[in-house]
Amino acid sequence: MDKLTLKQKRILDFIEKHRVENTYPPTLKEIGDNFGITIGTVQDHIYALQKKGHLERKKDIARGFRVIKSQEEEFFDKNKTDTELIPLYGNVAAGEPIFANDNIQGYITMEKNSKGHNIRFALRIKGDSMIDSGIYDGDIVIVRKQDTAEDGEIVIALLDDEATVKTLRNKNIKAYLEASNSKYKSIINKPFQIIGKVIELRRDYNVI
Amino acid sequence: MDKLTLKQKRILDFIEKHRVENTYPPTLKEIGDNFGITIGTVQDHIYALQKKGHLERKKDIARGFRVIKSQEEEFFDKNKTDTELIPLYGNVAAGEPIFANDNIQGYITMEKNSKGHNIRFALRIKGDSMIDSGIYDGDIVIVRKQDTAEDGEIVIALLDDEATVKTLRNKNIKAYLEASNSKYKSIINKPFQIIGKVIELRRDYNVI
DNA sequence: AGTTTATCCATAGATTAATATGGCATAATA
DNA sequence: TATTATGCCATATTAATCTATGGATAAACT
Numbered sequence: 001m002d003k004l005t006l007k008q009k010r011i012l013d014f015i016e017k018h019r020v021e022n023t024y025p026p027t028l029k030e031i032g033d034n035f036g037i038t039i040g041t042v043q044d045h046i047y048a049l050q051k052k053g054h055l056e057r058k059k060d061i062a063r064g065f066r067v068i069k070s071q072e073e074e075f076f077d078k079n080k081t082d083t084e085l086i087p088l089y090g091n092v093a094a095g096e097p098i099f100a101n102d103n104i105q106g107y108i109t110m111e112k113n114s115k116g117h118n119i120r121f122a123l124r125i126k127g128d129s130m131i132d133s134g135i136y137d138g139d140i141v142i143v144r145k146q147d148t149a150e151d152g153e154i155v156i157a158l159l160d161d162e163a164t165v166k167t168l169r170n171k172n173i174k175a176y177l178e179a180s181n182s183k184y185k186s187i188i189n190k191p192f193q194i195i196g197k198v199i200e201l202r203r204d205y206n207v208i
Numbered sequence: 209m210d211k212l213t214l215k216q217k218r219i220l221d222f223i224e225k226h227r228v229e230n231t232y233p234p235t236l237k238e239i240g241d242n243f244g245i246t247i248g249t250v251q252d253h254i255y256a257l258q259k260k261g262h263l264e265r266k267k268d269i270a271r272g273f274r275v276i277k278s279q280e281e282e283f284f285d286k287n288k289t290d291t292e293l294i295p296l297y298g299n300v301a302a303g304e305p306i307f308a309n310d311n312i313q314g315y316i317t318m319e320k321n322s323k324g325h326n327i328r329f330a331l332r333i334k335g336d337s338m339i340d341s342g343i344y345d346g347d348i349v350i351v352r353k354q355d356t357a358e359d360g361e362i363v364i365a366l367l368d369d370e371a372t373v374k375t376l377r378n379k380n381i382k383a384y385l386e387a388s389n390s391k392y393k394s395i396i397n398k399p400f401q402i403i404g405k406v407i408e409l410r411r412d413y414n415v416i
Numbered sequence: 417a418g419t420t421t422a423t424c425c426a427t428a429g430a431t432t433a434a435t436a437t438g439g440c441a442t443a444a445t446a
Numbered sequence: 447t448a449t450t451a452t453g454c455c456a457t458a459t460t461a462a463t464c465t466a467t468g469g470a471t472a473a474a475c476t
Binding site for chain 1: 227231232233235270272274283291317319343344361412
Binding site: 216249252268269 | 451452453454455456457460461462463
């Protein structure tokens with residue numbers, strides 16, 4: 001990858017920019033028109049770009065360019081691709097399905113999970129029952145779907161057909177759920193089902 | 209966006225796949241060759257795809273296709289491209305520079321900011337002085353660099369050469385910083401400099 | 417000094433690629 | 447049933463695009 005002259009760099013950038021914007025690379029003429037030079041001159045530049053290893057080209061193929069990216073650029077692209085969007089669900093009233101499509105309030109960008117495809121989703125917290133654990137009304141919790149959890153972990157549980165955020169206590173003896181706010185009483189010995197475990201919390205401060 | 213027939217869908221997919229793999233879309237002939245049909249037939253399919261709103265095409269332009277993506281697909285693409293990594297700094301002792309390269313603990317994936325290039329960084333919280341605001345030891349705050357802030361906003365301030373997280377109070381009269389924990393006393397009438405404003409909080413729950 | 421590199425131009429093919437037409441058969445739809 | 451959409455072919459024409467050549471100047475390099 002020899003170093004490029006300013007002109008060569010500009011032409012290379014134009015080819016890539018054109019490709020991104022139009023979905024196809026430019027022709028020799030289009031390049032020439034953009035820089036106010038003739039096709040013959042463009043040929044010279046293309047030849048130089050190829051020789052220096054910054055551009056590949058298919059013979060006799062219209063618009064047959066491929067811009068070769070540097071390692072840095074590849075890296076930058078790579079970390080751009082290793083993210084995914086997970087759905088953000090609003091809080092649901094008792095009896096209503098949580099994972100309904102029309103309950104999706106938006107999407108949260110997250111890094112892709114390396115190991116396996118464990119399914120995650122986000123849930124907006126309603127109420128202050130977890131305030132003593134530093135989870136406030138309006139916060140968003142990222143949840144990993146699973147049906148078991150350890151003592152002390154914060155879980156999303158289905159209780160009386162309603163999804164709630166609680167701390168799991170004494171799982172193996174008589175499991176109950178603890179609301180992290182002293183004014184709420186904890187739920188003991190009620191049947192519940194664990195939907196997932198809270199793995200992250202996000203709070204947006206209103207920013208204009 | 210009318211519904212496509214199987215054949216039409218396959219041709220559309222081929223165009224997009226070809227574009228991604230080669231950096232440029234195929235010609236009519238290349239499409240025909242791939243499916244074992246003639247150019248005339250391809251023209252028919254292209255016409256149908258255009259009429260149904262799945263494909264755009266520039267007249268008289270070689271390989272001048274643009275595949276129109278559904279909202280879902282746009283979404284999927286968006287998360288691939290519109291993110292960036294922001295540096296996560298550890299807490300620093302008094303006098304040491306915060307933004308030193310060897311103070312970078314990692315990187316946080318975030319959605320790119322649409323408006324302008326305001327610079328953001330992340331900081332890991334040390335101590336419990338902001339616990340009453342639900343910011344705990346070990347939490348990560350996302351900070352937008354700026355040197356002013358409004359009353360009540362949580363800011364990163366440089367105070368006695370140390371970066372601290374505080375709530376800003378009475379900015380215009382006698383500004384002081386408030387620690388959100390009753391056992392800490394607020395800092396009044398000391399000179400300080402605002403580095404940035406907290407725009408988001410993230411907390412990771414230890415997950416194996 | 418001689419050679420290569422980088423920029424330019426002009427022009428004449430040769431080939432690729434798009435467009436225009438017309439025709440045919442079958443399935444879906446009004 | 448009449449009409450439209452789908453899926454296919456063949457061929458001629460026009461336009462786009464690439465390739466090849468030759469020439470020129472100035473700067474950088476050997």
